[in-house]
Amino acid sequence: MQLFYDPDAAPPRHTLGEEESKHCVRVLRLGRGDTLHLTDGRGNLYRCCITDDDPKHCTVRIDDVQSGFGKLPYSLTMAVAPTKNTERFEWFLEKATEVGIDAIVPLGTEHSERRIFRTERGGKVITAAMKQSLKAYRPELRELTPFREEVLRPFPGQRFIAHCGAAHAPEGKAYLPQAVQAGTPVEIFIGPEGDFSPAEIDFALAHGFREITLGDQRLRTETAALTAVVMVSVANGPKQTN
Amino acid sequence: MQLFYDPDAAPPRHTLGEEESKHCVRVLRLGRGDTLHLTDGRGNLYRCCITDDDPKHCTVRIDDVQSGFGKLPYSLTMAVAPTKNTERFEWFLEKATEVGIDAIVPLGTEHSERRIFRTERGGKVITAAMKQSLKAYRPELRELTPFREEVLRPFPGQRFIAHCGAAHAPEGKAYLPQAVQAGTPVEIFIGPEGDFSPAEIDFALAHGFREITLGDQRLRTETAALTAVVMVSVANGPKQTN
Numbered sequence: 001m002q003l004f005y006d007p008d009a010a011p012p013r014h015t016l017g018e019e020e021s022k023h024c025v026r027v028l029r030l031g032r033g034d035t036l037h038l039t040d041g042r043g044n045l046y047r048c049c050i051t052d053d054d055p056k057h058c059t060v061r062i063d064d065v066q067s068g069f070g071k072l073p074y075s076l077t078m079a080v081a082p083t084k085n086t087e088r089f090e091w092f093l094e095k096a097t098e099v100g101i102d103a104i105v106p107l108g109t110e111h112s113e114r115r116i117f118r119t120e121r122g123g124k125v126i127t128a129a130m131k132q133s134l135k136a137y138r139p140e141l142r143e144l145t146p147f148r149e150e151v152l153r154p155f156p157g158q159r160f161i162a163h164c165g166a167a168h169a170p171e172g173k174a175y176l177p178q179a180v181q182a183g184t185p186v187e188i189f190i191g192p193e194g195d196f197s198p199a200e201i202d203f204a205l206a207h208g209f210r211e212i213t214l215g216d217q218r219l220r221t222e223t224a225a226l227t228a229v230v231m232v233s234v235a236n237g238p239k240q241t242n
Numbered sequence: 243m244q245l246f247y248d249p250d251a252a253p254p255r256h257t258l259g260e261e262e263s264k265h266c267v268r269v270l271r272l273g274r275g276d277t278l279h280l281t282d283g284r285g286n287l288y289r290c291c292i293t294d295d296d297p298k299h300c301t302v303r304i305d306d307v308q309s310g311f312g313k314l315p316y317s318l319t320m321a322v323a324p325t326k327n328t329e330r331f332e333w334f335l336e337k338a339t340e341v342g343i344d345a346i347v348p349l350g351t352e353h354s355e356r357r358i359f360r361t362e363r364g365g366k367v368i369t370a371a372m373k374q375s376l377k378a379y380r381p382e383l384r385e386l387t388p389f390r391e392e393v394l395r396p397f398p399g400q401r402f403i404a405h406c407g408a409a410h411a412p413e414g415k416a417y418l419p420q421a422v423q424a425g426t427p428v429e430i431f432i433g434p435e436g437d438f439s440p441a442e443i444d445f446a447l448a449h450g451f452r453e454i455t456l457g458d459q460r461l462r463t464e465t466a467a468l469t470a471v472v473m474v475s476v477a478n479g480p481k482q483t484n
Contacts, residue, residue, distance in 0.1 A: 218375045
């Protein structure tokens with residue numbers, strides 16, 4: 001199955017953008033009457049039939065709609081400080097999209113090495129990963145957000161902050177897979193190479209966050225972030241599946 | 243803490259190789275009397291004092307030994323078909339080393355795109371990740387091994403095979419995090435882009451393997467492999483930690 005993406009896709013007909021038209025007609029050599037799949041990135045998977053194989057304006061007829069296609073059984077937002085090395089963060093965007101995530105918030109922190117984040121470039125990585133892994137939901141990539149602004153954003157669910165130092169709160173750190181309540185929306189903060197500052201950790205705790213550990217290993221920022229994504233999927237995982 | 247690695251490191255003295263000597267003296271500007279840490283990659287962490295800061299033959303005195311430093315509470319071997327794109331597999335080697343793994347077996351399969359594997363290059367990625375994540379155990383990277391040869395290798399523990407198709411065995415697929423028995427050695431087979439062949443799956447099942455699923459998401463080979471590593475760490479994870 002080959003998946004195409006356009007946020008504006010809707011029945012009964014749709015014309016692919018120039019890039020996707022070229023990919024469809026020139027690269028994949030699909031032609032009139034051939035079937036392709038299209039998504040709007042909001043859960044709708046459209047089965048389409050090519051009615052005009054113009055290599056710049058390929059037009060399709062939408063024959064079938066599946067809504068809520070592959071909807072995650074949980075809701076996860078990751079707020080992660082972009083790494084100094086852009087590739088490492090883009091790698092996280094790709095992998096998190098594959099494993100399953102709703103939103104990524106690039107976080108501006110006291111110890112951040114990177115103060116600028118190119119949302120457009122990161123968005124292309126997410127779109128490519130969404131298409132490659134055949135998803136009909138496109139994770140939302142927010143603009144770079146200052147730490148305190150993101151903490152103060154109302155969030156209806158569990159909020160966690162992962163840091164490397166000793167716990168600040170008397171109850172200590174929770175092990176993420178055991179802290180997640182299945183079905184509850186979760187937001188997880190992952191710090192920069194230099195970790196969160198004590199003041200940032202205390203600010204989060206003062207606003208209802210729980211400190212977590214991902215285990216005893218020392219992980220890079222992007223590795224910690226993906227590990228957390230997998231742990232949340234496990235905490236919401238099937239009991240037994242075929 | 244700065245970690246150096248030499249499989250031959252042992253008390254009472256050690257001379258770093260030329261590359262590490264240069265890194266130590268020229269890059270980090272460490273000198274006589276300074277402290278550095280050294281590991282043999284077999285669990286020994288040595289605290290050392292520089293006695294000769296020769297930039298080509300830096301010599302240290304081993305003042306303290308911690309054995310079994312950071313030993314994993316589980317044993318995990320991943321047998322993974324190398325990806326067409328070498329970087330993706332090397333990315334897995336780096337991340338698996340960070341999260342925690344004992345051995346990686348590059349697997350030669352019927353549908354493998356890659357028939358040659360450069361163990362030396364992969365080993366460098368593992369060494370760098372081990373030093374960066376301050377580990378005293380260096381994961382073992384085996385030579386490219388044919389699928390059937392690896393299946394027939396005696397393994398004292400649970401063995402799993404992950405594939406994308408429907409289950410071959412009547413009991414169906416187990417969800418990895420629930421299939422792992424904490425404390426038992428585990429080996430997991432992850433297939434190539436084209437998946438394992440039905441014959442390969444049946445051969446593994448005939449030799450005591452259990453089919454597993456990592457969830458409903460469609461994952462790239464290297465993403466599936468790292469997801470499995472995290473899932474095994476969760477299955478062996480702390481009940482509660484500070």
